[in-house]
Amino acid sequence: MFENLSDRLSGVFDRLTKQGALSDDDVKAALREVRVALLEADVSLPVARDFVAAVQEKATGQSVTRSVTPGQQVVKIVHDELVHILKGDTDPGVLKIDNPPAPILMVGLQGSGKTTTTAKLAKRLKDREGKRVLMASLDTNRPAAMEQLAILGAQIGVDTLPIVKGEDPVQIARRAKTQASLGGYDVYMLDTAGRLHIDEELIAQAAAVRDVANPRETLLVVDGLTGQDAVNVATEFDDKIGVTGVVLTRMDGDGRGGAALSMRAITGKPIRFVGLGEKMDAIETFEPERIAGRILGM
Amino acid sequence: VVRRTLDDDMLERIEELLITSDMGVETAARVAANMAEGRFGRKFSTEELKAVMAGEIARIMEPVAKPMPLYAKRPQVVLVVGVNGSGKTTTIGKLASQFRAAGKSVVIAAGDTFRAAAVEQLQIWGDRAGVPVMTAPEGSDPASLAFDAMARAEAEGADLLMIDTAGRLQNRQDLMEELAKIVRVIRKKDPEAPHNTILVLDATTGQNALSQVEIFRKIADVTGLVMTKLDGTAKGGVLVALADRFGLPIHAIGVGEQIDDLSPFDPEDFAKALTGAGA
Ligand SMILES: Nc1nc2c(ncn2[C@@H]2O[C@H](COP(=O)(O)OP(=O)(O)OP(=O)(O)O)[C@@H](O)[C@H]2O)c(=O)[nH]1
Ligand SMILES: Nc1nc2c(ncn2[C@@H]2O[C@H](COP(=O)(O)OP(=O)(O)OP(=O)(O)O)[C@@H](O)[C@H]2O)c(=O)[nH]1
Ligand SMILES: [K+]
Ligand SMILES: [Mg+2]
Numbered sequence: 250m251f252e253n254l255s256d257r258l259s260g261v262f263d264r265l266t267k268q269g270a271l272s273d274d275d276v277k278a279a280l281r282e283v284r285v286a287l288l289e290a291d292v293s294l295p296v297a298r299d300f301v302a303a304v305q306e307k308a309t310g311q312s313v314t315r316s317v318t319p320g321q322q323v324v325k326i327v328h329d330e331l332v333h334i335l336k337g338d339t340d341p342g343v344l345k346i347d348n349p350p351a352p353i354l355m356v357g358l359q360g361s362g363k364t365t366t367t368a369k370l371a372k373r374l375k376d377r378e379g380k381r382v383l384m385a386s387l388d389t390n391r392p393a394a395m396e397q398l399a400i401l402g403a404q405i406g407v408d409t410l411p412i413v414k415g416e417d418p419v420q421i422a423r424r425a426k427t428q429a430s431l432g433g434y435d436v437y438m439l440d441t442a443g444r445l446h447i448d449e450e451l452i453a454q455a456a457a458v459r460d461v462a463n464p465r466e467t468l469l470v471v472d473g474l475t476g477q478d479a480v481n482v483a484t485e486f487d488d489k490i491g492v493t494g495v496v497l498t499r500m501d502g503d504g505r506g507g508a509a510l511s512m513r514a515i516t517g518k519p520i521r522f523v524g525l526g527e528k529m530d531a532i533e534t535f536e537p538e539r540i541a542g543r544i545l546g547m
Numbered sequence: 548v549v550r551r552t553l554d555d556d557m558l559e560r561i562e563e564l565l566i567t568s569d570m571g572v573e574t575a576a577r578v579a580a581n582m583a584e585g586r587f588g589r590k591f592s593t594e595e596l597k598a599v600m601a602g603e604i605a606r607i608m609e610p611v612a613k614p615m616p617l618y619a620k621r622p623q624v625v626l627v628v629g630v631n632g633s634g635k636t637t638t639i640g641k642l643a644s645q646f647r648a649a650g651k652s653v654v655i656a657a658g659d660t661f662r663a664a665a666v667e668q669l670q671i672w673g674d675r676a677g678v679p680v681m682t683a684p685e686g687s688d689p690a691s692l693a694f695d696a697m698a699r700a701e702a703e704g705a706d707l708l709m710i711d712t713a714g715r716l717q718n719r720q721d722l723m724e725e726l727a728k729i730v731r732v733i734r735k736k737d738p739e740a741p742h743n744t745i746l747v748l749d750a751t752t753g754q755n756a757l758s759q760v761e762i763f764r765k766i767a768d769v770t771g772l773v774m775t776k777l778d779g780t781a782k783g784g785v786l787v788a789l790a791d792r793f794g795l796p797i798h799a800i801g802v803g804e805q806i807d808d809l810s811p812f813d814p815e816d817f818a819k820a821l822t823g824a825g826a
């Protein structure tokens with residue numbers, strides 16, 4: 250539906266020769282196209298703006314290698330910078346779940362994929378690392394949310410905390426913690442109700458759960474098709490609850506995935522996994538190169 | 548009040564504000580250009596500009612603001628489709644409750660036979676709305692459930708049959724074919740059904756909503772849209788791009804998780820919320 254960046258830039262650079270340094274005007278024209286490409290890929294405006302500024306600095310005055318066109322050169326600079334931001338400066342290492350029972354808290358907007366991702370991750374930890382995992386649903390809001398997690402648990406062979414009606418999320422978190430210790434689990438995962446970042450009451454509730462469980466990881470589960478709102482979501486969840494990592498779901502869709510850049514740039518936290526479908530094994534580790542290419546439509 | 552000239556700089560800032568609503572670059576540029584017409588070079592206060600902007604947007608949205616049409620047909624079949632997690636099941640619960648309140652008899656079919664506890668979720672919504680829910684076992688064929696549900700709704704003389712479907716991404720051809728089959732089977736019973744096919748969009752979605760509408764429309768003849776989750780900070784600006792490109796009616800908006808949190812789509816309120824006019 251949208252033109253990719255190479256196509257956009259080739260238009261801009263058609264009239265340019267292949268030699269010499271990129272002039273300020275060339276760079277400016279190219280960066281306008283970069284900005285549009287990012288925005289059409291759903292990168293949040295402030296993030297796109299900062300990104301373009303960073304690329305401008307890198308591109309200005311660079312001499313153009315004879316073997317490539319100016320357009321290709323700019324695409325390369327943009328691509329490398331995308332990868333650089335998506336990767337971050339430090340290696341995040343593995344999930345911090347060494348001290349059993351290690352709590353993982355799952356948070357995010359309504360319908361982003363928390364419950365599904367909780368089960369996918371539990372299965373992955375069980376299958377790949379031989380961990381004993383306990384999952385607990387703290388979702389007292391959504392109809393049949395607890396049943397959903399229980400059914401998934403049965404499907405993948407991972408225990409779920411027995412459902413006790415009438416408890417509030419903090420009480421359930423306490424019970425999960427106790428059960429995880431007594432039951433000798435390596436990891437316990439707390440799936441929470443979807444909440445808007447501006448819903449003060451529900452955000453405070455998530456913070457209360459956090460204070461009970463002291464999660465080693467708090468994963469923000471974000472729909473990979475998210476648009477400009479990514480900036481608000483990332484800022485608020487990180488400020489109010491504190492996230493240690495991000496999971497992007499629905500990356501099996503045909504969205505450009507600009508939310509990845511927004512999330513990474515704003516929270517500075519690693520994107521740990523991407524969800525690639527509804528099935529329980531449709532989860533992979535995050536690959537910056539792949540997402541960079543996708544954002545650029547290439 | 549400070550008044551500033553509507554110049555290129557100002558237009559660029561207007562465009563950016565529109566882009567942050569998810570309107571998309573192209574539509575934002577067009578709205579900004581419309582604003583500039585006959586006004587370029589004149590001076591405006593911020594409030595005046597916002598009012599102009601809201602006026603332009605409301606003008607685009609007015610023709611698509613239409614509640615879901617009710618027909619004399621019995622049962623009127625309403626098929627609800629969309630990508631995963633957009634709010635289909637919840638919206639069915641809310642709509643069923645509204646139709647009930649309007650004196651209609653409603654039957655719901657739990658056509659999501661795939662997702663864990665999708666049926667249980669819908670049953671709770673059915674209870675809340677006071678409407679019976681027809682179910683089939685997990686993993687069974689949604690098309691045959693839809694067929695059976697039509698027979699039952701007919702036998703019971705129900706006014707409306709609302710059919711929930713599993714979430715599916717529009718680029719998944721196998722799942723889209725499954726949806727096409729549901730429509731085919733429904734039409735075997737009544738060639739005019741489904742009388743409404745509602746695509747439910749999540750307001751936090753960005754430009755991918757364009758592709759969602761394009762493909763769902765092609766596969767399932769979407770007749771109207773509902774946008775959910777407008778109670779958040781997402782402004783749903785992509786609706787303006789959609790109105791521009793497809794002109795599909797927008798029936799309602801979701802503004803929360805409770806049964807009454809479904810409002811008619813009001814172009815002026817929408818435009819004001821999007822631009823911050825009169826805030
Ligand atoms: N295609 C696809 N669908 C997904 C993915 N992850 C989750 N889903 C689907 O998205 C929908 C919502 O997922 P849930 O796990 O229920 O989302 P949630 O965040 O727990 O929702 P709430 O608890 O209501 O806030 C379901 O239909 C899932 O099957 C993914 O990576 N790809
Ligand atoms: N804040 C808010 N949440 C909503 C709204 N509509 C639905 N939700 C929530 O979004 C989540 C997903 O809603 P569902 O109705 O299960 O969505 P769905 O499209 O049926 O999902 P799948 O069947 O898994 O594809 C639930 O937590 C709902 O409570 C809305 O208008 N506002
Ligand atoms: K939107
Ligand atoms: Mg959930």
Ligand SMILES: [Mg+2]
Pocket residue numbers: 635636637659665711712713714
């Ligand atoms: Mg559903």
